[in-house]
Amino acid sequence: MxxxxxxxxxxxxxxxxxxxxxxxxxxxxxxxxxxxxxxxxxxxxxxxxxxxxxxxxxxxxxxxxxxxxxxxxxxxxxxxxxxxxxxxxxxxxxxxxxxxxxxxxxxxxxxxxxxxxxxxxxxxxxxxxVWRKPATVQHFLSDELQPGLYLDYPYDHPYDYKAPTRGATTINSTGAPMPFKMVIFGPCTNPSITIGGNRYELTMTIPVGAYVTIDSQTGHKTITMTDINGDTTNIFDKATRGSGLDGGRYIFQPIPAGETNAQWNGFGWDLTIIMERSAPAWLTS
Known part of the structure; x- marks a missing residue:
């Protein structure tokens, strides 16, 4: 200690x-x-x-x-x-x-x-x-922060080619599904992120400069939006909760253990696994 x-x-x-x-x-x-x-x-x-x-x-x-x-x-x-x-x-x-x-x-x-x-x-x-400690933040950048991510079609048409769904891997190094903090950055409308077999979805628009924070910890479950001025708003009712745990569309579904495929469209987001233990770790770095 x-x-x-x-x-x-x-x-x-x-x-x-x-x-x-x-x-x-x-x-x-x-x-x-x-x-x-x-x-x-x-x-x-x-x-x-x-x-x-x-x-x-x-x-x-x-x-x-x-x-x-x-x-x-x-x-x-x-x-x-x-x-x-x-x-x-x-x-x-x-x-x-x-x-x-x-x-x-x-x-x-x-x-x-x-x-x-x-x-x-x-x-x-x-x-x-339980005792909790946040793991290292995992960053998933928006399309606009990664120039050249998609090649542009060199001819004009009366329609656009749609950018493909982005893919990456989330990492939960513990041996069990864990709660999390997720931050979704605007601008985006009705953002959704699929991790494993669950879809984390909001039915709302997040303006430029604003972000939404989802905290799934038991006893602390909150969903708030912070605007460009730093003011916060409770937007719990904007989250899709489906049929609850393991229902496939539950906003607070724990992140699976190990490496899991994640998919989303365009916007940027951060993920922090909240590690849980029955006692504080005996050895700490």
Whole structure:
């Protein structure tokens, strides 16, 4: 473990360093790596398996109680925000070496006070059940950014030859289908992207300079358009959801594992696989 921090949900610009030798210092994180699938057994196998929210405890110390007081106020603010609004996005986030999970610090139990460094136990509610980290962004450029992509027919006719559907390969290096963030850049009308057997489609026009961001993470599913001025609009209703998961036209269909063919027409788009693990990676680069 190299870095560990709590980012506030109610005040996102505030961050509490959890491995600060001069402030709050969590020395060991075994409890964050401890996990268990909630498995429903069948006669000769399992009917279902899920990683659910859980509560863990972290042993910590702090030589400066003013830092602990400030952190406690931030922890409390997040709990009040999520309990009063019911908005899950007001929860904080714990980050360990780039792996993140929505979380709340729900309790502090001291075992020793000053003049020695204060020792105490943090009770942490891990809300997602999984840890997530974005993989490297995969860029798929628009036609206009790739001169000479198609040869022009040298004669004029009262009709045009249609450019062929573009093709490329998406890469999901994990061993299972994963959620994603997808950014589609304007200008384009009714953009659709086919990856494997699923079609990701919007029924709308994205203007010049604007882009649409699709986030498929469980608990965070959103579709927003950002215009040329930076203003954002919720366009969830513009996405095709078909019959849902595995139906062939589901906007949030996880990206298959491995290398998968992708097809689209003309516009540019980015894809970021969101890697999920049951615990933060033991080794990080």
């Amino acid at each position: 190299r870095t560990m921090a709590y980012t506030c949900g109610a005040t996102p610009h505030r961050t509490v360093d959890l491995i600060d030798p001069h402030g709050i210092m969590v020395n060991r994180i075994e409890s964050l790596r401890t996990h268990a699938w909630d498995v429903e057994l069948a006669a000769h196998g399992i009917d279902s398996a899920a990683l659910n929210a859980s509560t863990v405890q972290l042993e910590a110390k702090c030589a400066d109680l003013s830092i602990l007081d400030t952190a406690s106020n931030l922890f409390d603010a997040d709990i009040r925000a999520i309990s009063s609004t019911g908005n899950r996005n007001k929860a904080g986030t714990i980050t360990v070496d780039g792996w993140t999970q929505a979380a709340l610090i729900t309790g502090i139990e001291p075992s020793r006070d000053l003049p020695d460094p204060a020792k105490y136990t943090l009770t942490v509610a891990l809300l997602d059940g």
